[in-house]
Amino acid sequence: MKTNSILKLTVLFAVILFVSCSKDSNDLANAFTAADIQTNAKLDQVANDLSDIIDDQYFTENPAGKTIAPTEANLLPPCVTITRTFTATTWTRRINFGTTGCAMPNGAILRGSIFISGALPYSTSNYVITYTFDGFYYNDFLVQGNRTITRSLGSSSYQVNTHPICVMDMNMTFTNATGVYTRVGSRTRECVEGYTTAIWTDNVYVITGNWTTTFPNGNVHSNAISNTTPLRVRLNCDYRVVSGIVNITRPNHTAVLDYGAGTCDNVATISIDGGTPISFTF
Secondary structure (H helix, E strand, O other): OHHHHHHHHHHHHHHHHHHHHHHHHHHHHHOOOHHHHHHHHHHHHHHHHHHHHHHHHHHHHOHHHOOOOOOHHHOOOOOOEEEEEEOOOEEEEEEEOOOOOEEOOOOOEEEEEEEEEEEOOOOOOOEEEEEEEEEEEEOOEEEEEEEEEEEEEEOOOOOOOOEEEEEEEEEEEEEEOOEEEEEEEEEEEEEEEOOOOOOOOOOEEEEEEEEEEEOOOOOEEEEEEOOOOOEEEEOOOOOOEEEEEEEEEEOOEEEEEEEEEOOOOOEEEEEEOOOOOEEEEO
């Protein structure tokens, strides 16, 4: 009986040790690294620049979207070639960045083409803009997907006057030497300043939303931007995002990506699991 009891205790201890080690191993696998958060922020920047480009082309296509139509040169560099085709009921614009690399104002190097299209006639309520890619690279990421932006005019707590509100439906993949990243979710972007002028550089946006990013190793980031700490984007700042907080979660772990309080710089901070914020540049 004594031998049996000792054996049972030994087996129980072994099981507890195994479960504990397995839990620690899984917990370690789910832990954030600063490199993970930086990659997450880079993918955010892709979405920011795509939104700028799509807005630019929509406003150029539909001058009534602004009080006066902005010119393409205000946003896109001269190395871009734009081709427009249309039917009685649709329009399509191909934005071709070439094959050797075309630099955006924030330093991002773009290659390949983006196709942006919509229906005719234009509508001010729930107007759907479709975007697709053809061999499109953002720096070292191959970007693929076929999604929509739904555009409307309305008011909100960020701007009581009627202004453009765009909801981006995201289901895209980003591929580089590390592997394939998948992003699914929704971003709401409101143009709260500059929407009645003919120039781009006075535009200011606020961004909220929720999405998930699956990394090549299978880890999943859940990203959320709350209404109280939205991202703020200024087009007169080359680095675009000047403030706001992205909350990122994994099982048993959290991270906070903070873009600061409004300074036009290339700096953000990362805090992992409540630790001391660490500064980094993109």
